[in-house]
Amino acid sequence: MFKAKDLLGIKELTTEEIYHILDTASNFKDVLKRDIKKVPPLRGRTVVNLFFEPSTRTRISFELAAKRLSADVINFSITTSSVVKGETLKDTALTIKALGADFVVIRHSSAGVPHFLSRLLDISVINAGDGANEHPTQALLDLFTVLSYKRKIKGLTIAIIGDITHSRVARSNIYAFTKLGAKVRLICPPTLLPSEVNNLEIEVFNNLEEGLKKADVVMALRLQLERQSKGFFPTLEEYFNLYGLTSERLKLAKDDAIVMHPGPMNRGVEIESDVADGPQSVILEQVTNGLAVRMAVLYLLAGVKK
Amino acid sequence: MKILIKNGRVIDPSNNLDGPHEVFIEGARIKGLFPKGKGPKADRTIDASDCIVIPGLVDMHTHLREPGFEYKETIMTGTKAAVRGGFTTVCCMPNTNPVNDTIAVTEFIIEKSLKEGSCTVYPIGAITKAQKSEELAELEAMKRTGCVAFSDDGRPVTNSLIMRRALEYSKIFDVPIISHCEDVYLSEGGVMNEGFVSTILGLKGVPKAAEEIMVARDIALCELTGGRLHIAHVSSEGSVKLIRDAKARGINVTAETCPHYFSLTDEALMGYDTNLKVNPPVRTKKDVEAIKLGLRDGTIDVIATDHAPHHADDKIGEFDSAAFGISGLETALALGLQLVAEGTLDLKHLIAKMTTAPSKIMGIAKGTLSADADADIAVINLANSFVVDSSKFLSKGKNSPFNGWTLKGTVEKTVSLGRIFDWI
Numbered sequence A: 001m002f003k004a005k006d007l008l009g010i011k012e013l014t015t016e017e018i019y020h021i022l023d024t025a026s027n028f029k030d031v032l033k034r035d036i037k038k039v040p041p042l043r044g045r046t047v048v049n050l051f052f053e054p055s056t057r058t059r060i061s062f063e064l065a066a067k068r069l070s071a072d073v074i075n076f077s078i079t080t081s082s083v084v085k086g087e088t089l090k091d092t093a094l095t096i097k098a099l100g101a102d103f104v105v106i107r108h109s110s111a112g113v114p115h116f117l118s119r120l121l122d123i124s125v126i127n128a129g130d131g132a133n134e135h136p137t138q139a140l141l142d143l144f145t146v147l148s149y150k151r152k153i154k155g156l157t158i159a160i161i162g163d164i165t166h167s168r169v170a171r172s173n174i175y176a177f178t179k180l181g182a183k184v185r186l187i188c189p190p191t192l193l194p195s196e197v198n199n200l201e202i203e204v205f206n207n208l209e210e211g212l213k214k215a216d217v218v219m220a221l222r223l224q225l226e227r228q229s230k231g232f233f234p235t236l237e238e239y240f241n242l243y244g245l246t247s248e249r250l251k252l253a254k255d256d257a258i259v260m261h262p263g264p265m266n267r268g269v270e271i272e273s274d275v276a277d278g279p280q281s282v283i284l285e286q287v288t289n290g291l292a293v294r295m296a297v298l299y300l301l302a303g304v305k306k
Numbered sequence B: 001m002k003i004l005i006k007n008g009r010v011i012d013p014s015n016n017l018d019g020p021h022e023v024f025i026e027g028a029r030i031k032g033l034f035p036k037g038k039g040p041k042a043d044r045t046i047d048a049s050d051c052i053v054i055p056g057l058v059d060m061h062t063h064l065r066e067p068g069f070e071y072k073e074t075i076m077t078g079t080k081a082a083v084r085g086g087f088t089t090v091c092c093m094p095n096t097n098p099v100n101d102t103i104a105v106t107e108f109i110i111e112k113s114l115k116e117g118s119c120t121v122y123p124i125g126a127i128t129k130a131q132k133s134e135e136l137a138e139l140e141a142m143k144r145t146g147c148v149a150f151s152d153d154g155r156p157v158t159n160s161l162i163m164r165r166a167l168e169y170s171k172i173f174d175v176p177i178i179s180h181c182e183d184v185y186l187s188e189g190g191v192m193n194e195g196f197v198s199t200i201l202g203l204k205g206v207p208k209a210a211e212e213i214m215v216a217r218d219i220a221l222c223e224l225t226g227g228r229l230h231i232a233h234v235s236s237e238g239s240v241k242l243i244r245d246a247k248a249r250g251i252n253v254t255a256e257t258c259p260h261y262f263s264l265t266d267e268a269l270m271g272y273d274t275n276l277k278v279n280p281p282v283r284t285k286k287d288v289e290a291i292k293l294g295l296r297d298g299t300i301d302v303i304a305t306d307h308a309p310h311h312a313d314d315k316i317g318e319f320d321s322a323a324f325g326i327s328g329l330e331t332a333l334a335l336g337l338q339l340v341a342e343g344t345l346d347l348k349h350l351i352a353k354m355t356t357a358p359s360k361i362m363g364i365a366k367g368t369l370s371a372d373a374d375a376d377i378a379v380i381n382l383a384n385s386f387v388v389d390s391s392k393f394l395s396k397g398k399n400s401p402f403n404g405w406t407l408k409g410t411v412e413k414t415v416s417l418g419r420i421f422d423w424i
Helices: A015-033 A057-068 A086-098 A113-120 A136-150 A168-179 A208-212 A225-230 A236-243 A283-302 B075-084 B103-116 B139-145 B160-172 B196-201 B208-225 B237-248 B259-263 B285-296 B332-341 B347-353 B356-362
Strands: A046-051 A072-077 A103-108 A124-130 A157-161 A183-187 A202-205 A217-220 A258-260 B002-006 B009-012 B017-019 B021-026 B029-035 B044-047 B052-055 B057-062 B087-092 B120-125 B149-151 B177-179 B229-231 B253-257 B377-387 B406-416 B419-422
Touching (some): A057 A103, A057 A124, A057 A136, A057 A283, A086 A113, A124 A283, A136 A168, A136 A258, A157 A208, A168 A183, A258 A283, B009 B021, B009 B347, B052 B057, B052 B347, B057 B075, B057 B332, B057 B356, B075 B087, B075 B103, B075 B406, B087 B356, B087 B377, B087 B406, B103 B120, B103 B139, B120 B139, B160 B177, B177 B208, B208 B229, B208 B237, B208 B253, B237 B253, B253 B285, B253 B356, B332 B406, B347 B356
Parallel strands (some): A046 A072, A103 A124, A157 A183, A183 A202, B002 B044, B057 B087, B120 B149, B149 B177
Antiparallel strands (some): B009 B017, B052 B377
């Protein structure tokens, strides 16, 4: 079933592979409900979390997923300021290889770094977010979460709100949901819309109210606050007035619409606390599902012949 | 030494010549062309059977990296790469360390190239001191010392007033101002062409407008001043149109493109190969077609290499932090010949764009087989195919996106000022 040794992005996955991961995750979710949450498949294997960008959530999720599978875990966090040249990245990768690791989970601010490592190393490379390219496990856990509420993906309307240009979460989710037959709407100011994104099968809305109408899933993206100083929008207040997800606006979506956010949230910027903590929010459920999905990815890649 | 090159098809666009001639060389000069079988007796005969014999190629846009970046390239290795690629003249850009903005650096480059170079080197001086776009460098002094043009290549002259002054002032001695056209606010942080592919790769794009805005500005300044403007490395359809229109209006502008802009599109970047990272970036199919049309209709005068060698350390790892540039001297001719094979240019026009056209723009007596010209000649086998192996480049820079490509047209011999380089 799984041929590639790496998980680089949703782009590279077939629909069958996506469903296979989700089915496997479903089994692991059952494991996570047990009293004893640890299973043995990765005993004796080593997972290195190589994080060049600060991230708490994704790293601890991968760490716990690996530990639940009985793997040994090393956390290798490098602040980008100490990384001056590509040579360092290569050296770091070869060091990890020399240590005898079986998996490297990589987070980097520069798109394409997982692909570089994939060529350099014969061990499994898992992309935990690379620049504005992809964050595949986030999209997989989002699919898993939506499936658990909606039972199917095909035909759903997914509204993604916010900074699409700089968002790997948006990219991975566009690929994931369109591959499985959902309709994806992107809601953002024209300054935060990627170039020629219309070549993908998506709909674009500059108006939040229009874009929210009859949506099944409403996903708010985290806004990097420093975008304001680069002229993408004038002030955070103006951004919130135009694109902030409020309970009033959420009424435009379907009554049973669910609200998602990849975290960490800027409350009062892209999402109002009433919505984040409200009855339609599945944000904490996403976190739990992330664990099951990452266990599935590690488990499936461990079975690939290298 | 007397050399006779015979049995070849001699093509010399400067004399509108294409036929079975023999080229007679004495010392560092061409003595003359003779009909087949009529060449004088020589000390050495070069058999150019099945080959074309052309003026040594002239590259008006080369980075030799010396002084300052000898780990990337030196005058010695860069000129070796040049003759390997059929070039016998290179004009080197001033973005060295220190910048070539004084006669001391100009003198250094000339002396070093006479001592260690395999071909003729003409320095290009900086337009502004330290390429900072603030004050004009001493253009006349550098011109007197041997600079043949001025450019802040690698970066644009951001200050429009300084660019105006450069175009005005350089009229004293009739040399071209070569413009690297880039609006640095629009291109900031960009590493590839802005478009659908940059969206898919999640890399920051450089819009074509970043180039076209500056092409338009410099054409306007050229019209205002009556100076001589040359647009470097044209990459986009919009730039071609602006230049075509300017030429039609009689403005004194010339332009060059590079092999990668008619051989590659941004789709080649899928996979994040840093060897494809170049400034300006390779664009789309539409731009490639426009550049070919511009070459055909004369809008683009010259094919230059923008040879930009880098050390492997500068190209490995993150795409975002890898250096911009392609090591181009050793593939340029074969890539140009693809234009001939597909019918975009005829052979004579291609050779003209790599010999007579750059020589004329730079005001140098190169790129011709006329009697008494420098004995700069390339012998090319058009039928021979080869697989590009950048690890075998004579350039220190192995950074080629064409590695592994099968190309046609091998340089069999290069004669540079009467020195014979034998490649087979």
